[in-house]
Amino acid sequence: MELTYTDKTPRKIQSFKGSDRKRGQEGDIDDLLTSSDVEHVAEIFNTPLTGSYNWNYKIQDDRIKKLYELGKELNWNAELDINWDQPWPEENIEQGAQLMNLADYPPYMALSDEQKQEFYVHQNAWSLSQFLHGEQGALLVASQLTACAPTYNAKLYAASQTFDEARHVEAFNKYIQQRIGLMYPINTSLKSILDKILTDSRWDLKFIGMQIIIEGLALSAFNTARETTPDPVLKELLYLVTRDEARHVTFGVNYLEEFVKTLSEEEKNDRAEFAYEACVVARERLVATDVFHHFGWDVEEARQRVMEGFVMSTFRNLLFQRVIPNLKRIGLMTESVRPKFESLGILEFEELPDDGDVDWSAMERPLDTGEAQSVEQQALQEQIEKVLNEKMAAAAADSEAAATA
């Protein structure tokens, strides 16, 4: 085993041979690394973790217990429950450019068709890599929560979530290496949120950061990705992961709703402030700037442009539709942060349903990736067509106006 410790997060893009995307273009995957070839790179973080035993082992027959039971029942196996043998899909690069608001962006227009294809591969690799790194963060936090959570049910739940997160890391890693063959480093803003959660001494702040912010974020990002990817393998994977995440968020909301009531006003404001700051970062900074950099673009200019596109606005909408009602439900939409959320223009989501009331029938739905996809796929296809039609109508009106002028 070769082990290297670093205090700097690696910034290099990694590539893997023999991916499905390049099948036939380069050697097969039989040159997989053996354990002696792997160089393990570990980045240290220190945390003043305050753990607790629980000695009465009281089993409260509540929602947390039910969620734990459900987690056991709905366990899945990435090797068996996903059909990895489906062909790599044709990509519609014109549609991609429209959805990302790049179709009339000069640096994008200057790319050849082949380079445009490559751009989407990088874009895709970047998103999936953030999912992977985020899942690793979730794995580490969930394991900390197992030690820190003060009650018996919550400890068992956090342990089962730890295993869920391990499977998520496994599945996204397999997808990236086997399917795309390209992995991006972690986005620096995502890393700063994870650092904060992992190294803070307050267990409930970890809980809020992970179960409400990061998982809320993940659910929105996974839903957007599932709706926009042309790859059936990714759809299956995201369906399975999303169902777990929905359970994790529900656990967080239910547990925190009780707990936040025990905090002082000052403590509540601290947590609310942290949640607000994480939301701002999530809203503005989780954009594939490393990809723009790789293609030699003006990073800030490209970021601004992509922020206004369909993909990012859908993501932002989904994100806050979930996080804002949940923050309110657990009592963290305090008077001190409320005006800040208002000035972001997202307080309107406050009255939407939160994840505290459990839709058990949706959560208990058996594994049936095919059915779940067709409904969502259709809804999205309609949405995409609507956007594209609007763009085409606007372009037609423009050229008509130019002709009559």
Ligand SMILES: [Fe+2]
């Ligand atoms: Fe996860």
Ligand SMILES: [Fe+2]
């Ligand atoms: Fe999770």
